[in-house]
Amino acid sequence: xxxxxxxxxxxxxxxxxxxxxxxxxxxxxxxxxxxxxxxxxxxxxxxxxxxxxxxxxxxxxxxxxxxxxxxxxxxxxxxxxxxxxxxxxxxxxxxxxxxxxxxxxxxxxxxxxxxxxxxxxxxxxxxxxxxxxxxxxxxxxxxxxxxxxxxxxxxxxxxxxxxxxxxxxxxxxxxxxxxxxxxxxxxxxxxxxxxxxxxxxxxxxxxxxxxxxxxxxxxxxxxxxxxxxxxxxxxxxxxxxxxxxxxxxxxxxxxxxxxxxxxxxxxxxxxxxxxxxxxxxxxxxxxxxxxxxxxxxxxxxxxxxxxxxxxxx
Amino acid sequence: xxxxxxxxxxxxxxxxxxxxxxxxxxxxxxxxxxxxxxxxxxxxxxxxxxxxxxxxxxxxxxxxxxxxxxxxxxxxxxxxxxxxxxxxxxxxxxxxxxxxxxxxxxxxxxxxxxxxxxxxxxxxxxxxxxxxxxxxxxxxxxxxxxxxxxxxxxxxxxxxxxxxxxxxxxxxxxxxxxxxxxxxxxxxxxxxxxxxxxxxxxxxxxxxxxxxxxxxxxxxxxxxxxxxxxxxxxxxxxxxxxxxxxxxxxxxxxxxxxxxxxxxxxxxxxxxxxxxxxxxxxxxxxxxxxxxxxxxxxxxxxxxxxxxxxxxxxxxxxxxxxxxxxxxxxxxxxxxxxxxxxxxxxxxxxxxxxxxxxxx
Amino acid sequence: xxxxxxxxxxxxxxxxxxxxxxxxxxxxxxxxxxxxxxxxxxxxxxxxxxxxxxxxxxxxxxxxxxxxxxxxxxxxxxxxxxxxxxxxxxxxxxxxxxxxxxxxxxxxxxxxxxxxxxxxxxxxxxxxxxxxxxxxxxxxxxxxxxxxxxxxxxxxxxxxxxxxxxxxxxxxxxxxxxxxxxxxxxxxxxxxxxxxxxxxxxxxxxxxxxxxxxxxxxxxxxxxxxxxxxxxxxxxxxxxxxxxxxxxxxxxxxxxxxxxxxxxxxxxxxxxxxxxxxxxxxxxxxxxxxxxxxxxxxxxxxxxxxxxxx
Numbered sequence: 004x005x006x007x008x009x010x011x012x013x014x015x016x017x018x019x020x021x022x023x024x025x026x027x028x029x030x031x032x033x034x035x036x037x038x039x040x041x042x043x044x045x046x047x048x049x050x051x052x053x054x055x056x057x058x059x060x061x062x063x064x065x066x067x068x069x070x071x072x073x074x075x076x077x078x079x080x081x082x083x084x085x086x087x088x089x090x091x092x093x094x095x096x097x098x099x100x101x102x103x104x105x106x107x108x109x110x111x112x113x114x115x116x117x118x119x120x121x122x123x124x125x126x127x128x129x130x131x132x133x134x135x136x137x138x139x140x141x142x143x144x145x146x147x148x149x150x151x152x153x154x155x156x157x158x159x160x161x162x163x164x165x166x167x168x169x170x171x172x173x174x175x176x177x178x179x180x181x182x183x184x185x186x187x188x189x190x191x192x193x194x195x196x197x198x199x200x201x202x203x204x205x206x207x208x209x210x211x212x213x214x215x216x217x218x219x220x221x222x223x224x225x226x227x228x229x230x231x232x233x234x235x236x237x238x239x240x241x242x243x244x245x246x247x248x249x250x251x252x253x254x255x256x257x258x259x260x261x262x263x264x265x266x267x268x269x270x271x272x273x274x275x276x277x278x279x280x281x282x283x284x285x286x287x288x289x290x291x292x293x294x295x296x297x298x299x300x301x302x303x304x305x306x307x308x309x310x311x312x313x314x315x316x
Numbered sequence: 317x318x319x320x321x322x323x324x325x326x327x328x329x330x331x332x333x334x335x336x337x338x339x340x341x342x343x344x345x346x347x348x349x350x351x352x353x354x355x356x357x358x359x360x361x362x363x364x365x366x367x368x369x370x371x372x373x374x375x376x377x378x379x380x381x382x383x384x385x386x387x388x389x390x391x392x393x394x395x396x397x398x399x400x401x402x403x404x405x406x407x408x409x410x411x412x413x414x415x416x417x418x419x420x421x422x423x424x425x426x427x428x429x430x431x432x433x434x435x436x437x438x439x440x441x442x443x444x445x446x447x448x449x450x451x452x453x454x455x456x457x458x459x460x461x462x463x464x465x466x467x468x469x470x471x472x473x474x475x476x477x478x479x480x481x482x483x484x485x486x487x488x489x490x491x492x493x494x495x496x497x498x499x500x501x502x503x504x505x506x507x508x509x510x511x512x513x514x515x516x517x518x519x520x521x522x523x524x525x526x527x528x529x530x531x532x533x534x535x536x537x538x539x540x541x542x543x544x545x546x547x548x549x550x551x552x553x554x555x556x557x558x559x560x561x562x563x564x565x566x567x568x569x570x571x572x573x574x575x576x577x578x579x580x581x582x583x584x585x586x587x588x589x590x591x592x593x594x595x596x597x598x599x600x601x602x603x604x605x606x607x608x609x610x611x612x613x614x615x616x617x618x619x620x621x622x623x624x625x626x627x628x629x630x631x632x633x634x635x636x637x638x639x640x641x642x643x644x645x646x647x648x649x650x651x652x653x654x655x656x657x658x659x660x661x662x663x664x665x666x667x668x669x670x671x672x673x674x675x676x
Numbered sequence: 677x678x679x680x681x682x683x684x685x686x687x688x689x690x691x692x693x694x695x696x697x698x699x700x701x702x703x704x705x706x707x708x709x710x711x712x713x714x715x716x717x718x719x720x721x722x723x724x725x726x727x728x729x730x731x732x733x734x735x736x737x738x739x740x741x742x743x744x745x746x747x748x749x750x751x752x753x754x755x756x757x758x759x760x761x762x763x764x765x766x767x768x769x770x771x772x773x774x775x776x777x778x779x780x781x782x783x784x785x786x787x788x789x790x791x792x793x794x795x796x797x798x799x800x801x802x803x804x805x806x807x808x809x810x811x812x813x814x815x816x817x818x819x820x821x822x823x824x825x826x827x828x829x830x831x832x833x834x835x836x837x838x839x840x841x842x843x844x845x846x847x848x849x850x851x852x853x854x855x856x857x858x859x860x861x862x863x864x865x866x867x868x869x870x871x872x873x874x875x876x877x878x879x880x881x882x883x884x885x886x887x888x889x890x891x892x893x894x895x896x897x898x899x900x901x902x903x904x905x906x907x908x909x910x911x912x913x914x915x916x917x918x919x920x921x922x923x924x925x926x927x928x929x930x931x932x933x934x935x936x937x938x939x940x941x942x943x944x945x946x947x948x949x950x951x952x953x954x955x956x957x958x959x960x961x962x963x964x965x966x967x968x969x970x971x972x973x974x975x976x977x978x979x980x981x982x983x984x985x986x
Binding site for chain 1: 716734818824828833837934941
């Protein structure tokens with residue numbers, strides 16, 4: 004449509020023939036002005052800052068980003084640091100378990116709620132409220148529950164069950180599971196809501212057809228409904244996945260990386276080295292590694308969803 | 317004749333709403349019966365009750381002599397075809413057809429035999445490895461019918477199967493369903509709101525309104541001798557013309573005074589003394605010109621609107637002050653304002669009591 | 677009563693049903709399936725409710741009670757002393773003013789951030805749908821892609837930028853950061869919403885001669901109440917619960933409640949006062965929980981909407 008959107012206040016040389024460049028800027032001006040924050044964000048933050056970080060990760064900056072170029076030095080240091088390696092393995096382990104369990108528990112809960120039960124909204128409310136809470140709150144309350152002397156372990160022992168152990172939070176080999184319990188508590192309700200929406204989008208008549216065919220309910224869920232939920236599953240995986248990479252608050256609150264470094268995660272490593280370790284180069288290298296991981300997962304997914312047959316969701 | 321499906325005293329309430337009330341229906345073996353009515357009349361509900369997908373509030377359902385009122389759909393010996401086809405989207409056609417049989421533990425070769433037979437009957441052989449998303453509407457519906465076929469049951473239930481298809485496909489598939497019935501000779505219970513489907517497919521039609529069967533008869537009877545005003549108005553397109561007036565003995569006096577002798581009418585009971593009545597005549601039973609002169613009742617009329625339909629012409633005029641339509645051949649030139657003579661034979665029409673709306 | 681449809685010679689129903697089946701099938705109230713179902717649901721519910729129970733009960737107990745070591749026990753004489761202490765005098769390692777400064781900081785951060793981020797995103801979504809210009813879709817795509825980048829990657833340069841702008845360590849910095857990082861998901865939300873509105877309304881307004889801003893304020897905004905509610909819920913909960921941005925950009929004077937909370941619990945000296953800790957935890961969770969309970973099904977919709985990426 005025509006340039007009807009040029010605001011009245013624009014004193015442009017309309018009498019003279021506008022150059023092509025000027026025409027480009029004037030056309031649809033209000034929209035462009037309105038989009039400045041978005042454009043700025045994209046250019047400065049998402050593109051600019053990322054490139055900056057990647058570039059300076061190749062320097063030996065310590066307290067200030069002024070170091071000189073040292074190639075892959077920081078990265079070699081990174082992978083020689085046990086704290087980093089532990090962080091990475093922790094994230095892999097936690098991530099895999101969290102993804103699987105969140106999906107499974109979320110799916111099971113969704114199926115349970117889908118069974119035309121009474122008090123459905125009550126159950127839903129109960130399962131979803133943890134999602135409304137901060138990770139800090141989550142971490143702290145579970146830290147208290149898992150307190151060996153006064154929490155669950157201590158209580159049950161005092162009540163007579165002297166052999167009961169639940170000191171995962173203080174046990175370097177089990178601390179990831181402690182994290183998992185808190186993380187699942189926070190996130191499964193949300194996954195359940197997603198899955199439930201997916202379940203409910205299945206046409207009623209498909210259920211009727213399965214019933215006439217004599218297919219038992221559980222089999223219908225697994226063989227017919229689940230394959231129909233591909234879109235929801237992908238969405239759930241993407242969201243859970245992106246949350247896992249960012250894992251930080253929960254660790255800070257629950258264990259602060261401890262005991263020792265047994266529950267360190269990359270996000271925390273980055274933060275510590277960047278702001279309190281006096282070694283910016285290391286922090287930036289670690290951050291770049293986080294970026295790389297995300298890209299490795301994202302690009303195939305993006306290609307699958309948007310590339311390939313050129314279809315859009 | 318053996319009864320295939322028998323419904324006794326069926327009632328269904330949703331909360332306080334009485335959807336079906338004391339319904340009785342006997343369907344013969346091999347019969348093609350159509351449940352016809354507008355949305356909300358209870359026809360789909362009745363079908364779902366027969367299928368076992370809805371639980372009844374009272375009454376019983378018998379299929380092939382067995383009381384299936386408390387039985388699960390899979391144990392009732394029925395197959396069902398749905399309006400939205402309801403195919404399992406992530407399975408191939410072949411898997412769609414065989415899934416129920418596999419779950420039941422049938423031996424592989426028997427499954428294969430049944431699938432092939434269904435594919436042959438419905439001509440979906442080349443489609444067996446495709447997924448529903450890659451099928452046309454008509455193909456999907458055939459697969460849906462196939463899924464019912466492989467179950468090797470006696471009774472087929474159709475829930476408005478053609479409503480999702482466009483007009484051309486609808487008429488094609490309609491013929492196929494009729495062919496299928498001729499070949500298989502199974503009992504088929506078919507729900508639709510489309511009277512054309514009902515008239516063309518049914519052995520008997522059950523017209524339903526508000527959960528009650530208004531008339532249960534073969535298409536010819538329903539068309540020519542509708543049992544009440546509702547059925548008369550529902551069947552037939554364009555619909556029947558209605559003239560209200562008073563019936564006294566053998567004379568029907570329309571509201572504006574026009575007298576129409578109705579002695580030739582086939583009264584169910586002796587003609588009542590005097591009652592308010594409605595006289596109904598179908599547009600195709602009203603004749604024009606010379607043919608009209610041969611009719612027992614004729615009247616002059618002025619053409620008000622002409623609707624040329626290609627194969628014939630529909631004309632609007634007034635009789636006794638009431639708008640009336642009639643059909644005539646498209647060869648006859650008609651124009652607005654023409655003064656013509658039209659007539660009809662009351663023996664082919666219908667008389668209804670104005671108060672009870674029942675056929676006299 | 678009923679008569680079976682007798683066919684010549686065939687026996688009646690006998691071997692199938694003991695009782696002549698009629699009407700609705702008799703269902704025992706407790707079927708094995710139902711028992712398992714509700715047991716599972718209750719079991720899971722306990723998992724979800726337990727921490728809430730613990731938070732509340734511990735915060736209402738006295739320290740001697742807690743040291744007794746029974747986390748299940750109800751408080752003997754529930755009192756809000758711990759709550760008062762948490763609010764007014766708990767020590768965060770830097771000072772002993774309790775949570776209340778943090779609360780007000782959170783308010784001061786959340787309200788402007790929410791308003792600004794939602795407004796900008798709404799305008800973005802509107803522009804993207806109705807006033808597309810060359811490259812707008814590209815920028816949007818990068819915006820969405822960028823939302824997957826872990827914050828840590830952009831954190832340090834952002835610190836530098838905010839230092840240059842002389843807002844580092846102030847409320848403005850946090851608000852800016854929240855706006856920036858809230859943009860992708862909110863823009864997506866608004867974009868999808870505006871795309872689902874009938875185009876005719878917009879076209880009619882343009883024919884009438886209205887311009888960009890007028891259409892936005894007089895036509896689009898009034899129609900967007902549902903999506904605004906969703907965006908509001910998303911942002912209020914998300915920003916209130918934030919920790920990372922608060923701890924990096926706000927400056928020690930302006931630490932939001934979550935940061936204060938963590939400091940109170942995890943960097944306290946001496947013996948931990950568990951009741952105060954739990955009270956502080958409850959207080960911090962109160963606002964988002966209230967939003968959650970009040971908004972009910974809107975929250976679910978917001979959460980699900982936030983989940984629709986790409």
